[in-house]
Amino acid sequence: MRIGFIGVGGIAGNYLSSLKRLNQPVAAVCDVNAERAAQVAGEHQAASYGDHREMLAQEKLDAVFIGIPPGAHEGQVADAAGWGAAVFVAKPIGLDLDAVRRTRDVIQAKGVINQVGYMARYSDITEKAREITKDQPLGMGIGRFMCRMGAHPWWGKQAMCGGQMLEQSTHVFDLLRYFLGEVAEVQAYGHKGLGDDIADFEDSTVCNLRFANGAVGNVTSTCIANAPDGFAMELTGRDFYLRFVMDTRLQGQINGEALNFEGQEAGYFRQVEQFLKAVEQHDQSLVRSSYADAARTLAVTLAANRSLETGQLEKVVEV
Template sequence: MPPFAHGKPEHDVLSCNLPIFVEKPLSLNLETAKNIAAEIERRGLPSAVGHHWRYLDIVERARDLLAGRPVRLAIGHWLDKVPPVGWWLDPALSGGQVVEQAVHVLDLARLLVGEVEMVHAVPAVNGVDGEVDRAVAAVLRFTGGATGMLATTCLLRHKHRVGLEVHADGIALDLTETRLTVDGETIVQDDGQAKIRVARAFIDAVRGGDGDVRVPYHEALRTHELALAVARSAAQSRPVELDGQGVS
């Protein structure tokens, strides 16, 4: 489901008292997503959002390696091409690259580093008025004391680099969707089962079992708020403060 289509479909499903699995990003604005989250909570229904990176087995390995080592620097990238769908270049339909794509990296940063309390994003001068920013650079300040950066671009002809670097005392990790590099040397390949695991966890939860749902809707809402804050900062050319606790 494209970003601009969210809202009514979710409420239609929830009105039938059905559990819901939602594709990211949650919507083009925070209010739509908050209303859906409130309805899910009111009905007490299982929910999940497709942030499948949290199910990468290399992410579990990274968390083990970071145990007892607070991250102090995080550097995220989404350096890619324009996706082959007609609506993507229109920010009123896609929300822009940070919201539509780099939200995966921001979600991983929240998992490995913590909540963000301030973002300051600067876009490149656009070549075409009314289209998404072709490049954005952002600085992030985390509540736990870490600092971070996010760089995005859709100027390329190929997916050049997508992932997150995290640096803690005595260790440097570089995560992509397929592999983990430790201290620039040890490379661990992911098993490629994350998309299956995220779907299986939701199915198990719907069946009433102990489904390992790592990103229910209310958790995805926190990441969505962060992505929208970065986009707003870029649009308004000013820092944007968050409450550092996610969405209450």
């Protein structure tokens, strides 16, 4: 399989090490930072490019990993799909829902395998929890992302990052959707003033959710403090409680019985392994986080951002 990369920064390193573990070579890499592209290309005996269109035209790739900042999405995913390559896209898949819809339509028209890097969907604890909740009605899902961000070239800038809910807590919003289904409406509040040197957006947010099936939920986020177990989620039903402590711990109380499950796999490696399998077998059903599905998670976080601005309840736009 001929694999290429668009963007070879932080998260690409994670994908590259999973490919190495799978003995899967990389044919070409591209980054607007030419030095970075050349360095990574050298490490992987791959060709190096500064422009993704040139790479796609030259390399006849079977699959392309795209790991660029949310605000840098300008059709790279659609370009790769347009050449018939399968696409693996780091979350979140952009900032603009119309552009995402257009890309989704290209992916659909070309029939290419597509996956988004919501790794928590591929962890042992998520697999275990899916098994347990298969026939379990759920009334509530709450989650949080609490982490102290440091200096970063683009993270703290709303225009490139989209804010913490869209960029980071998107993992929590997405995992809640995976268990509770579509979100119908949201209401968010934010606080500013304690992290102006970290981000030009809210340093702390809370977002209430109403799911289409009537369940309720909440996502709490901060980028100015580290909490132990800072990425966590809880689900409740009648005499049913599950707590996910990412990446590998699942605790619960189910009809009076305690559950303590320790997983091994956090999902980072398995998501790449699963993507390669899906590409080899040309079977999209092996993918648990498609581009079209990720578009719906983006719609929820965009509604949350609108609510921060308006102070009103916001309906989630259909994608």
